[in-house]
Amino acid sequence: xxxxxxxxxxxxxxxxxxxxxxxxxxxxxxxxxxxxxxxxxxxxxxxxxxxxxxxxxxxxxxxxxxxxxxxxxxxxxxxxxxxxxxxxxxxxxxxxxxxxxxxxxxxxxxxxxxxxxxxxxxxxxxxxxxxxxxxxxxxxxxxxxxxxxxxxxxxxxxxxxxxxxxxxxxxxxxxxxxxxxxxxxxxxxxxxxxxxxxxxxxxxxxxxxxxxxxxxxxxxxxxxxxxxxxxxxxxxxxxxxxxxxxxxxxxxxxxxxxxxxxxxxxxxxxxxxxxxxxxxxxxxxxxxxxxxxxxxxxxxxxxxxxxxxxxxxxxxxxxxxxxxxxxxxxxxxxxxxxxxxxxxxxxxxxxxxxxxxxxxxxxxxxxxxxxxxxxxxxxxxxxxxxxxxxxxxxx
Amino acid sequence: xxxxxxxxxxxxxxxxxxxxxxxxxxxxxxxxxxxxxxxxxxxxxxxxxxxxxxxxxxxxxxxxxxxxxxxxxxxxxxxxxxxxxxxxxxxxxxxxxxxxxxxxxxxxxxxxxxxxxxxxxxxxxxxxxxxxxxxxxxxxxxxxxxxxxxxxxxxxxxxxxxxxxxxxxxxxxxxxxxxxxxxxxxxxxxxxxxxxxxxxxxxxxxxxxxxxxxxxxxxxxxxxxxxxxxxxxxxxxxxxxxxxxxxxxxxxxxxxxxxxxxxxxxxxxxxxxxxxxxxxxxxxxxxxxxxxxxxxxxxxxxxxxxxxxxxxxxxxxxxxxxxxxxxxxxxxxxxxxxxxxxxxxxxxxxxxxxxxxxxxxxxxxxxxxxxxxxxxxxxxxxxxxxxxxxxxxxx
Numbered sequence: 001x002x003x004x005x006x007x008x009x010x011x012x013x014x015x016x017x018x019x020x021x022x023x024x025x026x027x028x029x030x031x032x033x034x035x036x037x038x039x040x041x042x043x044x045x046x047x048x049x050x051x052x053x054x055x056x057x058x059x060x061x062x063x064x065x066x067x068x069x070x071x072x073x074x075x076x077x078x079x080x081x082x083x084x085x086x087x088x089x090x091x092x093x094x095x096x097x098x099x100x101x102x103x104x105x106x107x108x109x110x111x112x113x114x115x116x117x118x119x120x121x122x123x124x125x126x127x128x129x130x131x132x133x134x135x136x137x138x139x140x141x142x143x144x145x146x147x148x149x150x151x152x153x154x155x156x157x158x159x160x161x162x163x164x165x166x167x168x169x170x171x172x173x174x175x176x177x178x179x180x181x182x183x184x185x186x187x188x189x190x191x192x193x194x195x196x197x198x199x200x201x202x203x204x205x206x207x208x209x210x211x212x213x214x215x216x217x218x219x220x221x222x223x224x225x226x227x228x229x230x231x232x233x234x235x236x237x238x239x240x241x242x243x244x245x246x247x248x249x250x251x252x253x254x255x256x257x258x259x260x261x262x263x264x265x266x267x268x269x270x271x272x273x274x275x276x277x278x279x280x281x282x283x284x285x286x287x288x289x290x291x292x293x294x295x296x297x298x299x300x301x302x303x304x305x306x307x308x309x310x311x312x313x314x315x316x317x318x319x320x321x322x323x324x325x326x327x328x329x330x331x332x333x334x335x336x337x338x339x340x341x342x343x344x345x346x347x348x349x350x351x352x353x354x355x356x357x358x359x360x361x362x363x364x365x366x367x368x369x370x371x372x373x374x375x376x377x378x379x380x381x382x383x384x385x386x387x388x389x390x391x392x393x394x395x
Numbered sequence: 396x397x398x399x400x401x402x403x404x405x406x407x408x409x410x411x412x413x414x415x416x417x418x419x420x421x422x423x424x425x426x427x428x429x430x431x432x433x434x435x436x437x438x439x440x441x442x443x444x445x446x447x448x449x450x451x452x453x454x455x456x457x458x459x460x461x462x463x464x465x466x467x468x469x470x471x472x473x474x475x476x477x478x479x480x481x482x483x484x485x486x487x488x489x490x491x492x493x494x495x496x497x498x499x500x501x502x503x504x505x506x507x508x509x510x511x512x513x514x515x516x517x518x519x520x521x522x523x524x525x526x527x528x529x530x531x532x533x534x535x536x537x538x539x540x541x542x543x544x545x546x547x548x549x550x551x552x553x554x555x556x557x558x559x560x561x562x563x564x565x566x567x568x569x570x571x572x573x574x575x576x577x578x579x580x581x582x583x584x585x586x587x588x589x590x591x592x593x594x595x596x597x598x599x600x601x602x603x604x605x606x607x608x609x610x611x612x613x614x615x616x617x618x619x620x621x622x623x624x625x626x627x628x629x630x631x632x633x634x635x636x637x638x639x640x641x642x643x644x645x646x647x648x649x650x651x652x653x654x655x656x657x658x659x660x661x662x663x664x665x666x667x668x669x670x671x672x673x674x675x676x677x678x679x680x681x682x683x684x685x686x687x688x689x690x691x692x693x694x695x696x697x698x699x700x701x702x703x704x705x706x707x708x709x710x711x712x713x714x715x716x717x718x719x720x721x722x723x724x725x726x727x728x729x730x731x732x733x734x735x736x737x738x739x740x741x742x743x744x745x746x747x748x749x750x751x752x753x754x755x756x757x758x759x760x761x762x763x764x765x766x767x768x769x770x771x772x773x774x775x776x777x778x779x780x781x782x783x784x785x786x787x788x789x790x
Contacts, residue, residue: 016451050471056411058478065481068474068489072467076445079463083453086460094463098493099538143494 003125003166004029007039007135007157011173012230013077014044022230023084025171026130030090036130037121037164039157040081042073047150063108067137067147071097074134074153082132093124094132097139102156104138104146110284111146112213113138113155116163133160154214162221170210175229176237177202177209179395180252185386189395191237191250198250199239201340201372215239248343248350249393254386257306258334260364260376261287263316266298266326273300276319283315289336289367289374297326301365303376306332334364335382338374339389345370357392361385398520398561399424402434402530402552406568407625408472409439417625418479420566421525425485431525432516432559434552435476437468442545458503462532462542466492469529469548477527488519489527492534497551499533499541505679506541507608508533508550511558528555546606553609557616565605570624571632572597572604574790575647580781584790586632586645593645594634596735596767610634643738643745644788649781652701653729655759655771656682656711661693661721668695671714678710684731684762684769692721696760698771701727729759730777733769734784752787756780 006026013019026036041047050069054061078094085092101120104111124131135153138146148155154170161168177199178188194202196219200212209227218225218239228236266272273292280287289303304312309330316328344350354373361384365376377385389395401421408414421431436442445464449456473489480487496515499506519526530548533541543550549565556563572594573583589597591614595607604622613620613634623631661667668687675682684698699707704725711723739745749768756779760771772780784790 016448019452053411053471054475054478057414057475058482060482061478062481065474065478065489068477068491069471072470075467075470076448076464079460080449080452082463083449083456083460086457087453087455094460096463096540099540145491145494 001125002034003037003164004034005037005039005157005161005164005166005168007153007168007170008041008081008230009153009170009172010041010044010046012171013040013081016080018230019043019077019080020084022081023088023090025230026085027088027090030129035125035128037125037160037166038081038130038132039135039153039160040074040077040132041135041153042070043077043080046073046076064144067108067145070147071134071137071145074136078132078134082130085130085132090130091128092130092132093128094134095121095124096134097137097145098143100131100133102133102138102159104140104148106146107284108144108146110149111138111140113148113159113217116159118163121160121164148213149211151211152213154211155217158214158217158223158225161223162217167226168218168223169226169228171228171230172209173230174209174227175232175234176227177239177251179250180386180390181254184254185390187390192235193238193240193242194250195242195342196239197371198340198342201338201369202251202253210239247341249339249341249395250343251341252337252339252386252389252393252395254382255305255336255338256379256382257332258303258336258376259306259309259330259332260301260303260334261312261316262327262329262331263300264297264327264329266300266323268294268298272298276300276316279315279319280312283311285312285315287312289365289376291365291367303334303336303365331364333379334376335379335385336374336376337382337385337389338372339393339395340372342371344372353392354389357388358385361388396520397429398432398559399429400432400434400552400556400559400561400563402548402563402565403436403476403625404548404565404567405436405439405441407566408435408476411475413625414438414472414475415479417476418483418485420625421480422483422485425524430520430523432520432555432561433476433525433527434530434548434555435469435472435527436530436548437465438472438475441468441471459539462503462540465542466529466532466540469531473527473529477525480525480527485525486523487525487527488523489529490516490519491529492532492540493538495526495528497528497533497554499535499543501541502679503539503541505544506533506535508543508554508612511554513558516555516559543608544606547608549606549609550612553612553618553620556618557612562621563613563618564621564623566623566625567604568625569604569622570627570629571622572634572646574645575781575785576649579649580785582785587630588633588635588637589645590637590737591634592766593735593737596733596764597646597648605634642736644734644736644790645738646735647781647784647788647790648733648735649777650700650731650733651774651777652727653698653731653771654701654704654725654727655696655698655729656707657722657724657726658695658711658715659692659722659724661695661718663689663693667693671695671711674710674714675707678706680707680710682707684760684771686760686762698729698731698760726759728774729771730774730780731769731771732777732780732784733767734788734790735767737766739766739768748787749784752783753780756783 101117496512
């Protein structure tokens with residue numbers, strides 16, 4: 001019995017016709033003697049609509065109840081897909097997080113899968129040809145429902161593939177992984193291969209192809225993820241350990257609505273730096289592009305998404321409440337642009353090509369890692385910068 | 396700690412404003428030092444819309460998956476109501492059937508509550524002022540989700556009240572129990588009291604006030620059910636052991652779309668009668684107004700809802716396949732009209748008043764029980780018959 005784990009995103013199951021189309025896609029693989037475990041997202045805009053409804057009802061929408069609310073979306077699409085499969089003669093059952101025993105840990109709205117009791121799924125696969133699992137969600141030992149964060153269904157799929165020792169295929173309305181977002185830049189090229197590390201940099205940089213936690217799990221367990229289109233048979237992309245083609249730069253990603261936070265003239269104190277980032281982490285705030293320069297005084301700069309500005313201000317005010325003489329600035333309206341490529345490690349001159357390409361764009365902040373260079377630019381310069389980088393690195 | 400179990404129907408939680416209104420109603424009882432366990436139905440037309448969606452996706456909509464699908468409706472309304480309560484300072488949590496451990500037995504779409512693990516609810520009530528429970532659903536020992544049938548949230552509420560030894564209040568868009576449906580007959584009178592048996596006859600006759608299984612459980616455990624309006628403070632009705640006022644006839648109910656099935660000229664054989672009704676019961680078909688007349692030949696007549704006509708025909712064809720010389724007729728387009736009242740038991744002349752009132756209406760079939768008289772009339776005579784009975788019995 002060969003098991004394939006597939007995942008279909010929200011736009012792939014957006015209406016009755018699309019659900020029937022997915023059922024046909026699944027039935028093809030079943031007829032090739034595979035057993036299928038299929039993870040589904042909520043139909044189309046369901047999650048957004050539920051969030052909208054919660055805002056009409058409640059000002060605060062406490063996370064526990066928001067998770068109770070949102071997880072219904074996947075149960076709807078999973079049961080409908082199971083119906084459609086049974087209709088075309090594929091023996092199939094839907095399972096929610098309670099039934100599939102997807103155990104999570106951590107906070108509401110950002111839980112992490114802890115373990116999967118694969119035995120139950122394996123048992124059910126003996127008497128079914130396809131099991132449809134609600135993505136994006138898990139339960140805790142004390143029966144609380146938690147979600148994995150937006151896009152978390154990818155992570156459900158990869159975790160299932162790891163637990164079941166199965167192939168993993170992720171289908172969406174995009175035919176694979178592109179050098180940059182093809183919806184924004186029609187000239188973007190599709191990659192045949194991309195490594196886990198490149199994909200991780202891309203995901204955490206805002207490329208919406210895969211939930212970054214899913215790539216972490218794939219890397220840990222050595223699962224190759226195939227990303228393809230639900231709506232065509234066009235060959236997609238593989239996320240795997242080695243990039244067979246090894247280009248220097250594989251992709252470019254853009255993240256809008258960034259705020260730069262700058263603290264200057266603080267006393268030179270490494271302990272203080274640590275305290276600041278510890279507090280920020282404890283509050284669950286993701287900061288990026290951290291730059292610390294210690295000279296006559298200590299200067300710290302980092303970026304955060306604009307909507308978290310008030311949360312970060314609250315956290316910083318607590319840490320710095322007894323301190324005087326420093327400056328704190330928040331500058332919004334920035335975009336972060338990054339290029340990523342495993343080939344950078346072994347290739348010289350990438351940074352100089354990067355700066356040369358952007359010589360006419362004012363860069364507010366630049367950070368680098370072994371396989372990534374990111375820069376912060378005012379949003380009005382974004383298109384110019386992207387165009388220059390796409391040309392320079394043939395993306 | 397005094398516990399009140401309340402149930403709010405779909406029209407009471409149909410939109411964000413109505414959910415907030417229900418939260419205020421609950422908060423009043425909490426401020427009077429009660430702990431609340433609140434059962435909710437799905438919002439407005441949600442269940443109908445989900446059924447419609449399932450029909451778009453699947454021709455067969457297998458019952459297991461339909462139950463998976465439909466139970467999401469209550470989880471949506473429960474989580475939204477919990478959010479709204481927390482917003483106004485009432486500590487509250489929603490629980491689905493897995494979390495509340497509502498154990499059921501029986502078939503999909505028509506399960507029965509077997510037991511409720513009250514300990515978990517009691518524990519959670521220590522740290523919460525209100526628990527919101529998804530109505531209409533339960534789970535089995537092997538984690539299957541099953542629904543209790545349309546209107547089953549009433550049963551969830553009464554079963555919870557029995558398990559928690561609590562008061563039970565059922566709120567809807569109707570201010571209580573009426574002598575006949577007030578939406579069809581504006582002159583209907585509201586009853587202050589009605590006995591379990593009268594309510595059971597009324598429910599099984601199609602009066603849509605309470606799910607009949609909920610009345611059975613209330614009777615078994617001696618729970619008084621208060622039925623009132625979500626939208627006004629008008630005094631409602633009590634379903635209880637004794638009817639303090641004891642009128643002769645408490646109510647009238649009408650059930651449309653009836654088919655009369657008539658078998659005539661069968662061999663006189665009691666065993667055959669038994670076989671027929673056993674087969675019909677095994678197929679889950681509810682027949683009513685059974686009349687068996689054994690003379691020169693055996694004549695059997697009964698009614699069934701029109702939509703079950705093909706199912707009954709299938710069942711009868713199996714039983715009668717080797718028999719010859721009998722006649723089998725199906726006549727559709729009938730309404731069943733019934734009057735119910737515990738007072739009939741001790742009051743003579745009810746039947747004669749019934750026939751006198753209906754002297755100008757052709758009656759196709761009449762059946763009686765200790766507290767009920769039913770007649771079958773062509774649908775075109777329905778209004779005339781109802782009017783005559785309402786006048787004769789001052790309903």
